Amino acid sequence: MSDNTIIEMRNINKTYDNKVIINDLNLNINKGEFITVIGSSGCGKTTVLKMINGLNTPDRGEIFINGENIKNENIIELRRKIGYSIQGTSLFPHMTIEKNISYVPNLINKKDKDEVKKSVSKLIKVVGLEESILNRYPEQLSGGQQQRVGIARALAAQPDILLMDEPFGAVDEITRKQLQDEIVRIHKELEVTIIFITHDIKEALKLGTRVLVMDKGEIVQFNKPEVIKKHPANDFVRELVL
Amino acid sequence: MSDNTIIEMRNINKTYDNKVIINDLNLNINKGEFITVIGSSGCGKTTVLKMINGLNTPDRGEIFINGENIKNENIIELRRKIGYSIQGTSLFPHMTIEKNISYVPNLINKKDKDEVKKSVSKLIKVVGLEESILNRYPEQLSGGQQQRVGIARALAAQPDILLMDEPFGAVDEITRKQLQDEIVRIHKELEVTIIFITHDIKEALKLGTRVLVMDKGEIVQFNKPEVIKKHPANDFVRELVL
């Protein structure tokens, strides 16, 4: 483990109903990396992601963030530094879009309401939506619009770590390209560490500084996109990059 | 309107909060077609789709199915012949996966329980899931698994028309390819008419007998995939097919 490591997972195991979901998983992620995660549906990607912000706890194994075991950390403080864009969409149904996006800043009790407002306006544009929807409620948005609000909400925390679970799954290709560009820009500008689950291998290879390929609860390959492309670890990866 | 027309939409208009969403839309779909719909997020695809099974009613305009205005039809009977796979997932949270899939057959009161059971077993395999999950509840599945259960539920009705709203958005590429093959097979075997919303232009071009490109509540182009590829109607379509 180098000094640069921001997230480390050691010997993680997780079982549901006697079925092993995650089997002895080990993972090291460095500060400022952009990790894309790809793998078959139901292989355990979301499970691993949720472990990082403590929404899910492994049956066995340890997780360290910035070298501290998260068991011993103030999980609330930790989570506020971790942006989380949830698979599917779980916007807060009783809040307007504006309230949804400013949820974390309001949690931290930023006194400067104007600033929060300004940053919300900025974020809504970052995800390609119009300011006019800020006063609407989630159910009044289309699926893709909701998903993008979820991304904006995750970004609003100005987090050190950004967990994104299939964030662009419900948007069209054109918007997707814009969003990809935005996320790359954000990654560079803010030097945030990103873990990004996607089913689009092109997206994974394009965005990731390293790509994590999972299958059946295990890491099949974890390497730079070029390496993945050139030297797929096994048939599963080979079929993926085809 | 030819005899072969199964769905016809005439001069459809829809407005939300004084904002025009769908603007004078006209559409003819023939029996047995596989229409793929593609368009920017929030352009009105889901809105149009829901109009076909009456979940959404246009402010102006008429919709005909098999030549009958749906206003005058028994909407319940009609819907039972229309399979509907919903954007995102809205499985019934209080029912097991098995109950979810057999929901429509049970509605129609198929007495032969064994037959329903058999078809559920078949369907769960069609969407690439194991029979062992049949006794689980939706919240115990991964996002992609839930989505596939939703597809199985839509297929279980053995419908004449299948409305699919981004059905493969949350599954990995490999599973997606399998699902695409399955849906093509089903389309051919059962001669069902399919309307299929997707954000993946490759998917749209691959699956569709005709591709409907929408933008800002209007139909930009509606034609065979080859035509779309070769003669994009405008810059929006051109950028899409790039």
Next chain:
Amino acid sequence: MISQILNIYIDRRDFFIDLTIQHLEISMTAIIIAAVLGLILGVIISEYEKSSSFVLGVVNFIYTIPSISLLGILIPFSGIGNSTAIIALTIYGLLPIVRSTYTGIKNINPIIIEAAEGMGSTRFQILYKIKLPLAVPVIMSGLRNMVVMTIALAGIASFIGAGGLGVAIYRGITTNNEAMTMAGSILIAVVALIFDTILGIIEKSLDKKGNKKYKVKRKIIYTISSILILAIMITSVLNIKSEKNTIKIATKPMTEQYIIGEMMSSLIENKTDLNVELTQGFGGGTSNIQPAMEKEEFDIYPEYTGTAWNNVLKKKGIYNESMFLQLQDAYNKDYKFKWIGMYGFNNTYGLAIRKEIADKYNIKTYSDLAKYSNNLVFGAEYDFYEREDGFNDLSKAYGLKFKKNVELDIGLKYKAIKNKDIDVMNIFTTDGQLNTSNIVVLKDDKNFYPSYMCGNVVRKEIIENHPEIKEVLLELNNKIDNKEMSKLNYEVEVEGKEPKVVANEFLTERGLLK
């Protein structure tokens, strides 16, 4: 205190077991009906939103009716006893269950309902496959509240003779027996908690995540509760059966009726194989007993001819005994009731005068009285002066004009006449106090007051099934005149004897009982 309560439980075990069973019967029945009805209403107003404010308003409104008033309103319709108690409890139980059903259904994620709609479910299918199951937690919360409330409230059943643990509580309160009150309250609380716990387990087992452990528990609970409900139903049915050979006698809340009731009861039980269920002092008198007779809840009760004429048959005019055949005919025709056994006394309104004065002026009748009335002081309660057929009409009829008219509390009249504060007063002709007082009852020589001869009203069916009853009732025919009745009343009211004792002494004395 605790040991006192425990002692009460031990000493009066059967009493409390009976009360608890009654309490369970009443509250469970009300709970089941209110739950079903409330669920239906709740569903209706969630489906037909427009009706919701009306229905909820009505349910709210009836909830605010004080229990005593509600019981009063119900008795004319549903008689006394269990059914009225159950109806009242059901009515009060509606509010929580209707609103929670409504809220539970309205609170469901509309996306899920839309999905079910899109799949071609009928309205009814959406309701019972989607809405109701998803509303279960909220409905159960209302149901559990309702169960506790109903069990607590079922104490009011005791007000109308339907039994239940309220009997212990209110008996404790009125006799200042705190331990008794506590004993009753604690049992109610225990019953409520047991039912709430059972519902809690049922609720958990209904939970979708229901794992196997609960499925077993659920089976156990269902079995237990089915057995319980069955048991309650069987007991109720048995109760009805056991009544086959029981004659149900009611009396009005008047001393003389208590005594007569005991007489009848003793005679029937001694001279026939029948059992008697005697409901003494039934609240509301004729206006509540008559409907109960029609409902066959009672078989026999002592009535007065004048009351029967005016209040039951609703005839106008003043009744006198020459009209008795007419009265009997009407009873036969309208109600299939017979008049069997006239006791011989006439409990009507009357005037009494101090013996001294009567002797002095030789006053025997109302007309005699009129001659001297301007020298005399008249006393009566407030009501008498106010009533339509009261003082004014009487005065006119006989030309009475007293020196002074005093308004007196009804309880103080006899005292006042003894004190010579008044000379003449209104009375009832069988008043117990007439027996000893130095006063004379005058004759209503113009028949101003109706005749109120006392006799038994009997359901014909009873006589047909048990002809021996007729004989027994006739044994008392003309056996008690006004003097005798007044004497018997005195024994109870002034000497403080039990009506039963007075009745049996009388019967033995007359050789009717050995």
Next chain:
Amino acid sequence: MISQILNIYIDRRDFFIDLTIQHLEISMTAIIIAAVLGLILGVIISEYEKSSSFVLGVVNFIYTIPSISLLGILIPFSGIGNSTAIIALTIYGLLPIVRSTYTGIKNINPIIIEAAEGMGSTRFQILYKIKLPLAVPVIMSGLRNMVVMTIALAGIASFIGAGGLGVAIYRGITTNNEAMTMAGSILIAVVALIFDTILGIIEKSLDKKGNKKYKVKRKIIYTISSILILAIMITSVLNIKSEKNTIKIATKPMTEQYIIGEMMSSLIENKTDLNVELTQGFGGGTSNIQPAMEKEEFDIYPEYTGTAWNNVLKKKGIYNESMFLQLQDAYNKDYKFKWIGMYGFNNTYGLAIRKEIADKYNIKTYSDLAKYSNNLVFGAEYDFYEREDGFNDLSKAYGLKFKKNVELDIGLKYKAIKNKDIDVMNIFTTDGQLNTSNIVVLKDDKNFYPSYMCGNVVRKEIIENHPEIKEVLLELNNKIDNKEMSKLNYEVEVEGKEPKVVANEFLTERGLLK
């Protein structure tokens, strides 16, 4: 009926307005407290799941306590009047609100809560930003039930002198005035429906989809309800303020105390600038008034020295007036109360004998009586024979041995002695009926019975703040002896005069009032 009710409203407008305001005050306060407390409890048990069955069990349990018992339990702690009524209503109100809060929170889609957790919300933030807003529909459903229930139940406030519309209902029931009962019930229903409607509108305006139309309505409703709540609070505060110059007098439920209370009240209001709030016939007598005095809920009440000695100071032994200084000292020390103004009568137990016999044998004292007792019939109520210091001790002390001992109802004793059914009986020395009866009260020559001289117990603070009161109270010092008191009692009890009238006639006669 309807026109009767309308007439009652018109005739007794002020009465009903007062009752309605009282009703609102009590029920609104209880509703607010129960809502806040219930919400807190509901939140706690939803957060600390383990506590839920215990808390819900307790809430269920207290709900099942019958209201009369609950009030009885509360009076020793919170005295009488509003606070006890409010506490009782609050306790009953908890059940619906606790459970609906709990259910509402538990019923929230866990995915949404997980999202909020993942965002780093603290437990409290999740609670008030996510859980509570999303639980609003279910909580409101419980709240609305609770509001209707509390307003309906607030009728019980009338049991303990806290007023409210229950006064009309129960007055109607006890005096058989159906229109009055209905008038009260209808007002309660109307109040309940109004509040439910207001809550309904508030609920709609809280709905997230709240569009502009509702936002306006919401503002209106908030304003109205804030004004209402404020108004109620201000009235309460004013009530308290206006009490600053009000002397609160309590009396026990005895005729003579009613009369004395009216006397004091008349004198104080006539001779000082102070107002008097007179609470007549306070239930429970000393045992409830004494604690209320300690709580400064009352300032003055008439007490008897013997009662004070044994029941308030809890001293053993028999009190006689040589111990009056000791009594005063103890009051001064233990309670900061003073005894001011001894009326002069001694309402103690006594024996009375028919004058005829007294004259015949020249019986004046209990000892005289003992000599002839074996020729005489003694009458007393059941209690007297049973009580420890009753018949047995008395007989021993004086060597009494009657020919016969008769058990009599307390209400019939005087009648019996007049009828010569008995010769001697126990009495209270100020009984109104002593006044006219042909009987003589004997002298307790061995001081068997304690002395019960009547005087005013006054809170010292009141005398310090209003020295003029002392003078007024002393004006009645030694003005009423046993005979006089007995006569005044007679006027009320037998002649049916109002205590106020009797009191004022007495004061005028004595020149104390003009």
